[in-house]
Every structure is written in structure tokens, then in C-alpha cells.
Amino acid sequence: MGPTASGKTHLAMRLQDVLNGEIVSVDSALIYKGMDIGSAKPSATELKRYPHHLINIREPNQTYSAAEFRSDALRLMDDISARGKTPILVGGTMMYFRLLIEGISHLPPASATIRTEIDKLAAEHGWPYVHKMLAQVDPEAAARIHATDPQRIQRAYEVYQLTGRSLSALHAEQKQSADQQLSHQLLQFAIAPEQRRVLHQRIERRFLQMCASGFADEVAGLMARGDLSLALPAMRCVGYRQMWQYLDGDYDYQTMLDKGVAATRQLAKRQLTWLRGWQDLNWLITHQGQAQLSNDENAEEIVDQLLKSALAIINKQLNY
Secondary structure, eight states, rough: OSTSSSHHHHHHHHHHHHTEEEEOOOTTTTTTTOOTTTTOOOOOOHHHHSSSEEESSSSSOOOHHHHHHHHOOOHHHHHHHHHEEEEEEEEEEEEHHHHHHHHOOOOOOOOOHHHHHHHHHHHOOOOHHHHHHHHHHHHHHHHHHTTHHHHHHHHHHHOOOOOOOOSHHHHHHHHHHHHHHSSOOOOOEEESSSSHHHHHHHHHHHHHHHHHHTHHHHHHHHHHSSSOOSSGGGSSTTTTHHHHHHOOOTOOHHHHHHHHHHHHHHHHHHHHHHTTOOEEEEEEOOOOOHOSSSSSHHHHHHHHHHHHHHHHHHHHTTTO
């Protein structure tokens, strides 16, 4: 796992070679057909050599829940293992990873009435205020959720209002049954640059490369289908909304670039927030000396170092 643009895909492909593995994508954007450039999907050449499960499994007008992911991933992990190979799960959708490990909590459905009340509270005092209220009833969730993440703050506080119990407590109750279902030993890795500014540079460079590689044409083709809108989950993927709005005339090209880069950096920040409190996590850090280069000429060298670090941990923990 790791933030966007951290190099997860390249490391996973190298691990596939070394571990006789198969890659299972853990990315809520890569599931969609026709969304290749803006989602940083592996190229056709890469996918031919390193097939990824759970890529291109839905049309952009369709949905795919976290529960569906968990069911598919467990099935694939069992199948890959039964064929004598190693399942390698790679991606940046942290909710998918968490539900895979902890199981699906039987939480109450959303309440429009309570959500309206929470929205009014946030409109009056701000989301950081609601976050503080959440911290009083569910400090564990509040520590995990950023004070500027309204969707997750709202849900956690809503669950407490509906049940009188914290979201964290309800999740914990599911863990034992999840452990029983998950019949695999997990080694968990997170990859990230040592310096946040380096990640920001990578994000900006990659977004500019996407735009130079035909991202606008890709989104124009999606708009031309006639069955998509910005309300769909697929079009809420980072970058797609900003490009759609640019093509719709909402703002100019430079504004689209600025907003696209900013949205991607916010995504990376949320991903790192998830990972800071993650248990049993092995960090693979791109250190300062490697990361300061401003291009990708040293990408293979960096991946080589990360691969060595990962294999050392695997050998130690699994006694290979």
C-alpha cells in the first residue's frame, strides 16, 4: 500500500517475478474500463506481462462496493494460493485493505435525518468542530480520521448517534470473525518517499504527463457516451472530475491543472493518514538521497533498493 505516485505498481511487478506471484489490484479507480490514463493504470504491455486481477471489471456507469471487493479478493487469494503462487495485493484504496483484514462490520444504514443534523452542525461551526465532538465519543476513530475529511467524520459520528456505540467498537467486534475467514498469513508493506515534498513533485509530474498523453481525449470520450455524470463514483475519481469540468467550460486549462494536482495531493494526504495508525505495517522508505532527483531516470535503482528491503523482511518473517 501507499500514497498515490509512490511506486507501488512497479515494486509489485518486481515482487511477482521474485515470489512467483499474481497481482490483485486494490484500487477503486482501476476497476473501470476506459479509464486508463487518469487512473495511472498499468500499460497494455505491462498488463500482458503482469496480469492484474480486478482491473477493468466494471463499466464507468456501474458501481462496485467494498464488500464486493472483499469477496472477490478472498476468492482470488485462495485460488492463487491453491495454484502454488503468492497473492500480491497492491493499491491505494485503504478502505478495501481495511475491510479485507477486519471484515465487514454490520453497521446501521445511513440516516438522512441525522446526516442533515450533522451537516447543519458543520455549516455552523466547521468540520473540525464536529471532529472534536467525534473524539469525545470515539477517540480511536477521530485519531484515524483527518479533521478535514467530512465524509468519514459524518459517518463515524452518525453511527454513534444511531447506535450509542462507537464505530471503532463495532469494527472490533467483527475482527474475530474476519480472522477466521482470512486464511492467509499477511505481510503488510507501505511505500512512500521520506520527504512529503518529493511526493508532491512526483504527483505534479505524473499529472502533467497524463495530460500530455491524452487525458483530455479520454475524458471527452467518456462524456460522449451520454450515460455518465459527475454524480457517479467513477467520475469522482481524482483528476476525472477536474478534467470533466474543464471540458465543460467551468474553468481554463491552467486552473484544471492546479485543481487536479491539488486534489491528487489531498488524496495522498488522506492515504498517509490511514497508514499512520496502521498495525503490523512494514515501511519501505525512499530516502532523501534517492528521492531528490527530479526525473524518473533512477526509478529502477530505487525499485531495486525497495525490493531488497522487502525481501529481507519477507525472509525474516516467513523464514524463507
